Structure formats: structure tokens, C-alpha cells
Amino acid sequence: MDLNTTFEADKDTVVMSSLLRLVKSTIGSKSLVGVTGLGLSLFVLSHMAGNLLILVDPKMYNLYGHALVTNPLIYLAEMGLIALFLAHVVKAVLLTFVNRQARPQKYAMASSGDKATSAVTKTMWAQGLIIFVFVILHLFTFKFGNYYEVIYDGEPVRDLHRLVVEVFAQPGYLVGYIIALLILGLHLSHGVGSAFQTLGFNHPKYTPMIKKISCLYAFIVAGGFIAQPLYVFFIYKG
Numbered sequence: 001m002d003l004n005t006t007f008e009a010d011k012d013t014v015v016m017s018s019l020l021r022l023v024k025s026t027i028g029s030k031s032l033v034g035v036t037g038l039g040l041s042l043f044v045l046s047h048m049a050g051n052l053l054i055l056v057d058p059k060m061y062n063l064y065g066h067a068l069v070t071n072p073l074i075y076l077a078e079m080g081l082i083a084l085f086l087a088h089v090v091k092a093v094l095l096t097f098v099n100r101q102a103r104p105q106k107y108a109m110a111s112s113g114d115k116a117t118s119a120v121t122k123t124m125w126a127q128g129l130i131i132f133v134f135v136i137l138h139l140f141t142f143k144f145g146n147y148y149e150v151i152y153d154g155e156p157v158r159d160l161h162r163l164v165v166e167v168f169a170q171p172g173y174l175v176g177y178i179i180a181l182l183i184l185g186l187h188l189s190h191g192v193g194s195a196f197q198t199l200g201f202n203h204p205k206y207t208p209m210i211k212k213i214s215c216l217y218a219f220i221v222a223g224g225f226i227a228q229p230l231y232v233f234f235i236y237k238g
């Protein structure tokens with residue numbers, strides 16, 4: 001083996017171990033939680049926007065779902081989504097644990113004047129776990145739920161619209177979804193802004209605006225989702 005190859009191999013090892021150390025370090029973990037959180041925030045926005053078609057037309061809703069699942073890139077997108085979810089949840093839980101070990105005694109008082117914000121901040125881990133459980137249940141309800149079919153122009157298509165209407169006609173699902181989506185809204189309202197701060201967008205001039213945009217984003221995503229079960233339960237007549 002010549003000296004150059006050995007040098008290149010050593011350089012690769014150093015880069016890899018520095019990367020590993022960064023991912024394991026607190027700042028690396030925080031950045032990973034931030035980046036994966038922003039990725040998931042984009043996913044929920046697009047998922048909410050696509051699903052809004054339920055307010056428009058059953059056929060459009062079904063054809064949209066069909067176009068997604070028949071896209072050859074769907075498996076790649078799903079694997080990316082699972083990786084984002086797992087990295088976000090595992091790293092966030094570990095960070096919470098490490099922070100608690102480092103600071104075992106709880107604050108006697110919340111910082112004055114910002115009690116509402118600090119309650120949301122302090123319960124981010126609990127909101128995250130509720131959302132995680134919600135997503136698993138949600139997949140069983142819809143993705144792996146009852147399979148109905150409808151024929152459009154001679155082609156069989158999954159009738160997701162019928163399933164969604166069937167599910168949200170039940171008051172238990174209606175209330176459960178609204179609670180979960182409100183929690184998602186809380187999580188996003190703090191999470192999006194916090195991710196930007198962790199990634200370095202921290203400036204006295206811009207931070208208040210980033211916080212406002214974060215709340216607006218959360219309102220749009222949660223509001224857009226919540227409109228769907230409400231529409232099915234109270235307005236849609238079949």
C-alpha cells in the first residue's frame with residue numbers, strides 16, 4: 001500500500017470520527033433534532049395541503065392518493081420519512097434525558113412573564129411522544145385500514161375518501177384527532193422557531209419575527225388538518 005492511500009484512509013477515518021462525535025455531542029444532537037424537525041414540518045404541511053382535497057371532491061382526493069402510492073419514488077420517500085421520524089424522536093428523547101441528568105432539580109419558578117411559553121417548551125418531549133403514538137395509530141387507521149375500491153375510467157383506485165368519511169363520522173375519532181392535532185400545533189409553534197435558533201438564526205432583531213412565523217405555520221398546519229374531520233362530521237352529506 002503506498003503512502004498516499006494510507007494518508008487518504010486516515011483522513012477518512014478522522015472525518016468519520018469527527019462526524020460521529022458531532023452527532024453524539026449536545027450541539028450536534030440539537031442540530032440533528034432541528035434539521036429533522038424542519039424536514040418533518042415540511043412533510044406535515046404538504047400532507048395537510050394534499051388532504052385538503054377532501055373538502056373539494058371525492059374523486060380528486062382518491063386520485064391524489066393514487067398518484068402518491070403509484071409513484072415509483074414512494075418507497076424512497078417513505079424510507080426517508082421513517083429515518084427522519086426515528087432520528088428526531090430518538091435524539092430528542094436522549095437530549096431530554098441528558099438535560100435532566102445535568103440539571104436534576106427543577107426550577108422553583110418559571111421565568112417571569114413567559115409562563116405560557118415555558119410550559120410549551122418544557123413539555124416538548126411529552127407532546128412529541130403523543131404525536132409519535134398518534135402517527136402509529138393513524139397509519140393503522142388509514143394506510144393499513146379497510147381497503148375499499150372504486151373504478152375511474154376502467155382503472156381500480158383505492159377509495160380512501162370512503163374510509164376517511166367512515167372514520168371521521170365517529171365522534172371518538174373526531175375528538176381524538178382534534179386533540180392530537182392541537183398538540184401537533186403546539187409542538188410546531190415552538191419547534192419551528194426553536195430549530196431555526198439552534199441552527200444559528202438567533203438575532204435580537206429577527207428572533208421575535210421567527211417566533212411569530214413559527215406560530216403562524218403551526219396555526220396553518222393544525223387548522224388545515226382540523227378542518228378535515230370537522231368538515232366530514234358536520235358538513236359532508238355523502
Ligand code: HEM
Pocket residue numbers: 044047051065066068069078081131135138139142143160164177181184225226228229
Ligand atoms: C386530519 C388529519 C389527517 C388525515 C385526514 C390524514 C390522512 C391520511 C391518509 C388517508 C393516509 C394514507 C395515504 C395512503 O396510504 O395513500 C395518511 C398517511 C400518513 N399520514 Fe396522515 N392524515 C392526517 C394527519 C396526519 C398527521 C398530523 C401526521 C403526522 C404528524 C400524519 C402522518 C402520516 C404519515 C407518516 C402517513 C404515511 C405516509 C406514507 O406512507 O406515504 N398524518 N394520512
